[in-house]
Amino acid sequence: MDATLGLLAEPRAGDLTSTGSQVPPAADAELLDAYSRAVINAAEKVGPAVVSVEVRQRVERRGRPAREMPGHGSGFVFTPDGFILTNSHVVHRATRRRLRAELVGDDPDSDLAVIRVSPVSLTAAEFGDSSTLRVGQLVIAIGNPLGFQSTVTAGVVSALGRSFRSVTGRLIDDVIQTDAALNPGNSGGPLVDSAGRVVGVNTAVILPAQGICFAVGINTAKFVTGQLIRHGKIRRGKIGVAGQNVSLARLVVRAHGLEAKSGVLVTGVDANSPAARAGVRPEDIIVGLDGKPVTGIDDLHRLLASDRIGAASTIVVLRKAEKLDLPITPEETTT
Numbered sequence: 001m002d003a004t005l006g007l008l009a010e011p012r013a014g015d016l017t018s019t020g021s022q023v024p025p026a027a028d029a030e031l032l033d034a035y036s037r038a039v040i041n042a043a044e045k046v047g048p049a050v051v052s053v054e055v056r057q058r059v060e061r062r063g064r065p066a067r068e069m070p071g072h073g074s075g076f077v078f079t080p081d082g083f084i085l086t087n088s089h090v091v092h093r094a095t096r097r098r099l100r101a102e103l104v105g106d107d108p109d110s111d112l113a114v115i116r117v118s119p120v121s122l123t124a125a126e127f128g129d130s131s132t133l134r135v136g137q138l139v140i141a142i143g144n145p146l147g148f149q150s151t152v153t154a155g156v157v158s159a160l161g162r163s164f165r166s167v168t169g170r171l172i173d174d175v176i177q178t179d180a181a182l183n184p185g186n187s188g189g190p191l192v193d194s195a196g197r198v199v200g201v202n203t204a205v206i207l208p209a210q211g212i213c214f215a216v217g218i219n220t221a222k223f224v225t226g227q228l229i230r231h232g233k234i235r236r237g238k239i240g241v242a243g244q245n246v247s248l249a250r251l252v253v254r255a256h257g258l259e260a261k262s263g264v265l266v267t268g269v270d271a272n273s274p275a276a277r278a279g280v281r282p283e284d285i286i287v288g289l290d291g292k293p294v295t296g297i298d299d300l301h302r303l304l305a306s307d308r309i310g311a312a313s314t315i316v317v318l319r320k321a322e323k324l325d326l327p328i329t330p331e332e333t334t335t
Contacts, residue, residue, distance in 0.1 A: 017044065035138070038194035042140045043152045048123035050075045050189060052089055052144045053115070053238065073145035074117065074189030076198065078127065078225070082119040084190030085225060087111050087203055089167060105228035109170040109236075112204050113188075114228045125190055128197030130176065130217035133157050141180040141202055141213075143186055143189025155180030155211075163298075164214050171298045174220060176200045178226030179211035191215040227306070237330035238305035239315070240273020241266050241280060245296040248285070248318075256287075256323045260295040263287040278328035280317060287323075288316030304330055 076087030076097045088106040091113045106113030137157045159177040182205045191200035202213030228235045243264040264286040268276050289303045290313045308330045315328045
């Protein structure tokens with residue numbers, strides 16, 4: 001299926017109080033409990049920054065003309081000059097845009113993307129700090145589930161430090177689990193705390209489970225947005241190996257004083273790659289990189305961050321009965 005997406009990003013002017021019925025008079029506000037006041041205040045503060053993102057996907061059909069399938073998601077303005085944060089899976093491979101919406105960059109590996117619209121009377125949401133969240137803390141999700149704009153749901157942080165696989169197979173770390181109700185169309189919308197600060201980007205639900213929803217932590221999003229605005233992509237390192245996770249024999253772990261009980265079995269080495277130049281061979285088992293243990297492919301992905309591109313490093317491999325420290329310089333991935 002070839003995906004040809006059209007992107008529509010439309011900021012909503014006005015605020016959640018425009019109907020006159022969502023916020024009670026000041027005299028009645030005293031009757032509200034603290035929970036209600038917190039949700040109302042957060043919705044009032046962040047609601048005007050939330051936008052609706054509409055996409056169209058061109059689906060090829062065997063023996064029949066291609067057809068455009070509509071879809072939608074959410075996003076939120078995070079700078080006064082029109083930068084908007086949303087999910088990569090909402091806008092990935094967008095080629096047709098309306099309302100002057102520009103796709104700045106997207107990163108399927110973290111399921112985050114940045115788009116931009118003309119900065120006309122925009123309200124920007126404030127970033128919080130996802131590292132300060134606690135299990136049981138109140139959080140509010142705002143978005144456009146199933147096309148219903150400006151929908152607010154509330155819940156708690158159910159768990160922290162979850163990991164979630166993106167569509168590319170890479171692991172997204174430090175994901176927030178919440179029971180604030182999410183539905184199709186909430187993707188890309190903000191998850192905010194009681195002070196109205198964005199602490200996560202809503203990304204996924206587990207079906208058919210109820211109350212198991214996930215958001216990418218805003219601290220991850222801060223790094224990703226900076227890279228996307230600066231480079232249009234996330235710079236990641238590579239060493240040029242194919243591999244699979246394997247367990248290590250207990251005797252081997254003890255003999256070499258290893259921290260981990262597993263590693264990455266090298267099944268292939270790209271020609272003229274950093275690994276090839278370092279002397280890594282098929283059947284080697286990678287167990288460390290620059291003093292950090294490598295217990296599997298996910299560890300290797302994490303360690304090959306942008307700051308290691310072009311930097312002299314040391315990769316630790318097991319080759320039969322030997323443990324070897326090999327000098328290696330990771331390169332930037334081109335995909």
